[in-house]
Amino acid sequence: MLVTPLTKLLGIRVPVVQGGMQWVGLPPLVAAVSNGGGLGILTALTQPNPEALRQAIRETHKLTSKPFGVNITLLPTINPPDYEGYARAAIEEGVRIFETAGNSPGKLIRYFKQNGCIVIHKCTTIRHAKSAIRLGVDVVSVDGFECAGHPGEEDIGGLVLLARAAQELNIPYIASGGVADGRGLAAVLALGAAGANMGTRFMCTVEAPIHQNIKEKIVASNEQDTVHIFRTLHNTARVFKNKVSTEVVAIERKPGGAKFEDVRELVSGARGKQVYETGDPDYGIWSAGVSVGLIKDIPTCEELLARMEKEAEDVIDGLVKVRVEKAKL
Numbered sequence: 503m504l505v506t507p508l509t510k511l512l513g514i515r516v517p518v519v520q521g522g523m524q525w526v527g528l529p530p531l532v533a534a535v536s537n538g539g540g541l542g543i544l545t546a547l548t549q550p551n552p553e554a555l556r557q558a559i560r561e562t563h564k565l566t567s568k569p570f571g572v573n574i575t576l577l578p579t580i581n582p583p584d585y586e587g588y589a590r591a592a593i594e595e596g597v598r599i600f601e602t603a604g605n606s607p608g609k610l611i612r613y614f615k616q617n618g619c620i621v622i623h624k625c626t627t628i629r630h631a632k633s634a635i636r637l638g639v640d641v642v643s644v645d646g647f648e649c650a651g652h653p654g655e656e657d658i659g660g661l662v663l664l665a666r667a668a669q670e671l672n673i674p675y676i677a678s679g680g681v682a683d684g685r686g687l688a689a690v691l692a693l694g695a696a697g698a699n700m701g702t703r704f705m706c707t708v709e710a711p712i713h714q715n716i717k718e719k720i721v722a723s724n725e726q727d728t729v730h731i732f733r734t735l736h737n738t739a740r741v742f743k744n745k746v747s748t749e750v751v752a753i754e755r756k757p758g759g760a761k762f763e764d765v766r767e768l769v770s771g772a773r774g775k776q777v778y779e780t781g782d783p784d785y786g787i788w789s790a791g792v793s794v795g796l797i798k799d800i801p802t803c804e805e806l807l808a809r810m811e812k813e814a815e816d817v818i819d820g821l822v823k824v825r826v827e828k829a830k831l
């Protein structure tokens with residue numbers, strides 16, 4: 503078994519978290535991850551309002567007796583959703599583990615801590631990780647350059663970012679981005695992480711509530727099949743490379759650059775949602791990490807987590823054999 507500060511804190515068997523995923527982090531996937539020994543996380547904003555989140559939590563409770571969490575992503579928007587309403591509904595339904603992500607999470611983190619919750623906060627820089635620690639979070643989830651979704655603007659790969667976290671942080675941290683197998687899990691443990699957070703790998707499981715075509719598209723892809731959009735708008739997002747994301751990048755590269763209005767229709771969330779419903783990978787923008795290159799099959803979450811656990815143990819055992827006493831050489 504792999505025992506880390508994360509497994510102890512969350513009461514889970516495998517040190518793997520399924521990060522919040524818009525349109526994907528729904529009860530069947532979340533429960534399957536938690537039943538498989540990891541930590542499943544519901545994505546609050548995938549639900550249209552706090553009451554719908556309450557129902558999703560109840561549904562998840564019916565599917566698993568294991569711990570699971572709720573992600574609240576703070577968006578850079580003029581008309582913010584009712585974050586507090588979502589948070590309150592989740593706490594009232596008994597959720598005690600939260601993943602926060604995005605801008606200015608202070609108020610929300612304080613609210614969760616006042617209510618005795620465990621908070622995992624996503625950061626892309628050591629500076630932001632330290633601010634989150636000052637706010638009282640229990641774990642930071644360090645998103646490197648490889649990750650799906652928002653990697654920040656600094657382009658620091660996981661290898662250096664995690665080693666920097668080992669130097670600088672005084673609470674447990676987990677590695678987010680680029681992990682999709684047991685080898686990656688063992689590697690991030692070696693870099694001092696208490697576990698891994700995965701998104702893309704979990705999209706490609708039997709229980710992920712997305713069209714089979716998209717899962718097969720991921721299996722058929724390689725590590726060159728993602729791209730950064732919104733780079734010029736300083737809100738970089740790593741997404742699957744398809745017709746729409748290629749067009750967005752072309753618009754951004756035009757002389758004079760682009761404003762959000764120029765790409766608004768192309769990048770709409772409604773179109774992204776359609777991708778998962780209809781199975782057309784070119785219909786809209788959908789998040790995917792560089793780890794698409796590592797994904798070769800569509801297992802159940804239980805199979806995936808058991809396999810990762812065994813692979814990580816084998817890698818760690820193999821490393822022990824690398825170390826030979828001088829006298830034996």
Ligand SMILES: Cc1cc2nc3c(=O)[nH]c(=O)nc-3n(C[C@H](O)[C@H](O)[C@H](O)COP(=O)(O)O)c2cc1C
Nearest residue numbers: 521522523524603649650651679680700701702791
């Ligand atoms: C389809 C998809 C949707 C995502 N949506 C969110 C989101 O709404 N909020 C969030 O904090 N992270 C989101 N993420 C990021 C993941 O939680 C996680 O940090 C990331 O996937 C890690 O990188 P990986 O894909 O290489 O494992 C999303 C990722 C994917 C693949």
